[in-house]
Amino acid sequence: MFRQAPRLLARATSIMRARSFSTDLPAAPTSDSSFVEAWKKVIPNIDAPKTPLSFMQPRPPTPPSIPGKLTVNFVLPYQSELAAKEVDMVIIPATTGQMGVLPGHVATIAELKPGILSVHEGNDVTKYFVSSGFAFIHANSIADVVAVEAVPIDRIDPALVQKGLADFTQKLSTASTDLEKAEAQIGVDVHSALNSALTG
Amino acid sequence: MASAAGSSAAVPFWRAAGMTYITYSNICASLVRNCLKEPYKTEALTREKVHFAVSKWADGKPQKPTIRSDTPEE
Numbered sequence: 001m002f003r004q005a006p007r008l009l010a011r012a013t014s015i016m017r018a019r020s021f022s023t024d025l026p027a028a029p030t031s032d033s034s035f036v037e038a039w040k041k042v043i044p045n046i047d048a049p050k051t052p053l054s055f056m057q058p059r060p061p062t063p064p065s066i067p068g069k070l071t072v073n074f075v076l077p078y079q080s081e082l083a084a085k086e087v088d089m090v091i092i093p094a095t096t097g098q099m100g101v102l103p104g105h106v107a108t109i110a111e112l113k114p115g116i117l118s119v120h121e122g123n124d125v126t127k128y129f130v131s132s133g134f135a136f137i138h139a140n141s142i143a144d145v146v147a148v149e150a151v152p153i154d155r156i157d158p159a160l161v162q163k164g165l166a167d168f169t170q171k172l173s174t175a176s177t178d179l180e181k182a183e184a185q186i187g188v189d190v191h192s193a194l195n196s197a198l199t200g
Numbered sequence: 201m202a203s204a205a206g207s208s209a210a211v212p213f214w215r216a217a218g219m220t221y222i223t224y225s226n227i228c229a230s231l232v233r234n235c236l237k238e239p240y241k242t243e244a245l246t247r248e249k250v251h252f253a254v255s256k257w258a259d260g261k262p263q264k265p266t267i268r269s270d271t272p273e274e
Contacts, residue, residue: 194235
């Protein structure tokens with residue numbers, strides 16, 4: 001039985017080698033070459049029309065050595081907070097805990113929980129409170145953070161936070177249906193995160 | 201082939217209660233908006249305004265639409 005193992009393993013790995021990992025892809029193409037060639041065969045006199053692919057900025061190739069800075073794009077639905085800003089590190093509030101992202105971080109998709117996002121550039125630290133969202137860290141040291149609401153910490157009113165926390169803790173104890181309990185729990189989580197953002 | 205484990209992933213409490221991620225995310229965002237200091241709070245609440253009209257169709261004709269709107273009807 002084990003005599004077959006090397007042959008089966010070799011077959012499995014050769015199938016996997018047909019696809020490359022996203023960590024070492026070359027730059028993405030800017031035009032669909034097979035479409036352009038097929039067009040030229042049929043209509044050689046007119047230029048092929050542009051496809052959406054040629055209007056997009058191509059994905060840059062993964063650099064062979066780790067870049068010195070992390071490029072961060074931090075967007076909200078109504079505004080772009082940081083656009084291609086080069087920083088040293090960002091700490092994102094992932095559901096699995098505070099995650100520090102340095103240049104050369106492994107490609108990751110992280111769901112964010114309500115918490116503080118801090119952007120470290122030299123000696124400056126800018127902190128935002130993020131309500132929830134996602135962070136996509138690509139292999140070429142570009143991080144895209146998308147959130148629904150993100151506010152600098154000094155715009156949060158401590159009195160409203162305390163009141164909200166008290167309200168929702170009370171709602172949690174009196175909630176009856178699953179949905180009410182879930183909403184009250186969300187309220188408690190968000191307000192406690194806001195509280196620790198103000199005091200921490 | 202490899203479907204031995206059915207749905208063994210731990211679901212977050214809101215999904216277990218029947219809520220979708222978008223609902224969860226919007227609730228979190230509106231709670232944060234309600235805890236802002238004054239000039240920012242009024243700006244943020246304008247961002248929450250929703251306006252949509254939904255019509256169900258029956259026999260190829262739209263029925264009366266239900267309109268959900270935070271802006272006063274003109």
